Amino acid sequence: MLNRTHLSSRNRSALALTVLLTAGLQGCGGRSGDSDSASSTSSSQQSVSSSSQTSASSSSSMSASSSSSSAAASEGATQVYIDSGVTRTVGDADSFHREAFITLHASHTEQDWWLGENAESVGGDNLMAEFVTKYDVYFGRDTGGMAWQLSQVPEDPEKPGYADDEAIESRGNDATGWYSARQDVRGPIQRAQEHRNQQMIVAAQQHPYWPNGTPTGQGWAFSQIDTPEEPLGTATGQYMSQFLKHFFRQSEGEPGQPKPLYAEVMNEPLWELVTVAEDPVDLTTIFEFHNTVAKEVRALNPDVLLGGYTAAFPDFEKDNFNRWEERDKHFLDVAGSNMDFISLHLYDFPDFTDNGVPVKRYRKGANMEATLDMLNHYTDLSFGEEIPLIISEYGAQVHRLRNEPWFPYRDWLTINSINSMMMAFMERPHQVEKALPFITVKAEWGRISPTVPYNFRLMRQQFEAEGETGEEWVYTELVKLYELWKDVEGIRLDTAANDPDLRVDAYRSDTETFIIVNNLDFEAQEFALNFRDGAAPAEIQTKQLFLGDQELPLHDRTPMIENQTYSELPQTLTLEPEATMVIRYSNTGNAPQGELQETNYYANTYKQPIESAQPITFEVDDINTSAEGFAILRVGLGREHGLSLQPEITVNDEPVTVPTDWRGGDQYLDGKGRESFFGVIEVPLPVELIDVNNTVRIEFPDSGGYVSSLAIRYGASTTALLRPQTAF
Structure with missing residues (x-):
């Protein structure tokens, strides 16, 4: 096997950073297509394609004065954390590699x-x-x-x-x-x-x-x-x-x-x-x-x-x-x-037939995480x-739609799968x-x-x-x-969200910052952006790619790009089902001073059978620990539908809370989804719980299936992070 240096790697010096404060986000937001808010400025997507695409876009401008400024408006929204003070390196990759x-x-x-x-x-x-x-x-x-x-x-x-x-x-x-x-x-x-x-x-x-x-x-x-x-x-x-x-x-x-x-x-x-x-x-x-x-x-x-x-x-x-x-x-x-x-x-199979029955079998989300983690x-x-x-x-493979003439909805199935999967690959640059x-x-x-x-x-x-x-x-x-x-570039920043169904990434170029948010959910998601104190931008531009024409039958709908400019930072934004949004703004504050080095540490064994009330023990050793950072336990599970996905887990003899959610949708889908569950359950951990050598014990209340893989994703930071320890 040959050793290679990743093409996008760059060496960056570690610098200390002062303790951070989370910026309180006030203002307004959400997508609006109302004609009275539309701006006359040009919309870049109008030149993207044929005449059918120019009508599938809108451009608007919004300011805080046009909606509520109540702080309560962000309650219940998913919290997204953009840490402009810390660069994030995985292995030797620290920037967006377009190639x-x-x-x-x-x-x-x-x-x-x-x-x-x-x-x-x-x-x-x-x-x-x-x-x-x-x-x-x-x-x-x-x-x-x-x-x-x-x-x-x-x-x-x-x-x-x-x-x-x-x-x-x-x-x-x-x-x-x-x-x-x-x-x-x-x-x-x-x-x-x-x-x-x-x-x-x-x-x-x-x-x-x-x-x-x-x-x-x-x-x-x-x-x-x-x-x-x-x-x-x-x-x-x-x-x-x-x-x-x-x-x-x-x-x-x-x-x-x-x-x-x-x-x-x-x-x-x-x-x-x-x-x-x-x-x-x-x-x-x-x-x-x-x-x-x-x-x-x-x-x-x-x-x-x-x-x-x-x-x-x-x-x-x-x-x-x-x-x-x-x-x-x-x-x-x-x-x-x-x-x-x-x-x-x-490939996702969003429109598949199994013995004459329409089914949807998705890889994006937890299934793909489990596939890559096991490998x-x-x-x-x-x-x-x-x-x-x-x-x-x-x-996406669109089996039931394959033998039909071209129509826009079929392209949408491919687009949304690509966006979700690409962001998973970008987690492994x-x-x-x-x-x-x-x-x-x-x-x-x-x-x-x-x-x-x-x-x-x-x-x-x-x-x-x-x-x-x-x-x-x-x-x-x-x-x-x-x-x-088309414009995304730059050094990678640390990002996180408190809901695994929102994938988040961010990059800072010499002049601009780009935030990318992808919705793995089949429902719209409202989210709020959180920044370090003093780092929140005054104005942002958003570009959302989503399935439009909500009033039409599903197969008649068309993917749309919507551009908006907000003259003040909105308190919340709305991401449509399976949509992706790119948020950009002129750089604020100083260049990042802190560094986060992320590494996956794998257990000493894998693919362990699950037996009721029988603890399974894993050792995860040689972690390069730090006083600041984050830790996420990644547990790959392959089980028949209906069996428990909520094991009791201890890390170094301390019980930890296992989330009831994972990336992507319900794999069962009322009997029309995947044949069995195969996915990664991600468990955020207090960073101080992790030692150089660690013991993880997992116990299920029922028998069947396997713990297919187990790893601790550990981020060692030179400074305190913006993200809470419960974020993904």
Whole structure:
């Protein structure tokens, strides 16, 4: 396993900070669409997309004089804490890394950017450059380029089942030379944006890479020989290695596009080779194939990081955790030590069918926390560290809506899942090397029928929207994701909330502060902002992305962006169901002086069976404690619905209060949710309760299921924090 320094890390000195006071927030707030409060100033989202989107936005300005100034107005609201005096570092990551999180599942060279009548479409021939510069977006992932070149390469006449190395080198030289020399409309545009493609991911597909006799475009198939001298996958790995060696710039000053930084051995191999296969392939064979391919690729490309197994549906808890044992744990045991990263695909299923019954199965919230914690706990026990993660696809799969023409509500399901999941990944900036929302460009290659396009597209044709005509390509509603996040940057500040259903993050640039609040709840949430004494801004701007048209049937509603300016700090703001808000303001007060170093400390064991009235003991040792900071116990649970999620817990023999809430909604959903509960219960602890070495005991009143993971998330601070010790 290779050691890498996170690209966004910066060293900052520790400075003492005086004791803080919480600012009392008085004033007014809430969203208002009343015409008498609308401002005539321009609204940035009006230029986001096609004509259907300009009507889906509003801009307004509000001051304290337009509503109540009663202090009681914030009672009952969720309290959000923005500590502008303290920077927050996780591992070595202390700032917002746009290259990792504000991304698109595309490359800067793919044909989609120039597909269609560009002169009459949004951006024209300059679509790609216009989009990525306006919204500051980075690439990407490519699963097609390597496959296309393979379809053109002949078999080695001297070595059956292997690609002809000389042909690969020749085609690669042509490709790199053409990229650097071309002067048509595409060439200069591509080269001008290649800096956004420095962390590219390439991935193989099952066919024809998996050696089972599937022919390439030239009629030959990869070798199926499997001997100690030539293990299965050698031929596949050698082709991938030659491709990476010859089709990209190898060093500064050479021709060609930037070389991919990451390679996934295979995209979602188990779905087709095992899950839905009539004759499933042995899992060990697939995982050893990963080892073989990784070895071959590294032989010529030591600068490329290898990973897998790119799990399509990492349902660890399935069949009482047998899925974890048979697949994910087994992969780590067989191939984990040879992987530079673990790659995952994570999707919500907000409109799924199980045996003809509509269900909703969400990952966002506690389920995804449990998935990542269990993976991290096991890798920490096995390898002594959290293995880096690549989330090369994530968002929402909209099964029951898949075979319908484009409509805005389907885009909303993708948008709200992406926002919630992205903020979870941003909680792990030291570990998540890259997270790619599954948004393609135009994706005509995936069209289902003449009237049903591929679902996950940045662009659509005008005629696809009700009331519109024309062949021109315009943005879908998915562009609003990038509009929401387009200016966010800066050093990370400490944040917290007293409700786990509100995810909060904040960043301070040289001139502005950005607060991001995401609602995991299916109901609107009122919240109040709390700042250090003297740090509260006088004026704020808010941008909320939510599902509008509340008066219409659900499937007729459209995602909207609403911009507002408040001339005085409102006492409360309202966040719509599953919505996300970005709050920005000019920096106030001095630059942060305090530092918070956050670390996850994992217990000495994981995946412990639950038996009634039988305490389960965990040891969490070697914590770097401090006089100030925070501590949150994270307990992963996998249990059948109806069993207790309220164990008795002691930490160092002291009883602690277990919250009755967790991130995200009720996983049961009246029998139409997940098949069982799998989630993390987060328990805020007094920081003084934590020692260097700690004993945690958990006892349930009933039997069944597992404590899947246990960790203490500990923040060691150089100063007292704004957040109360009961906050998440």
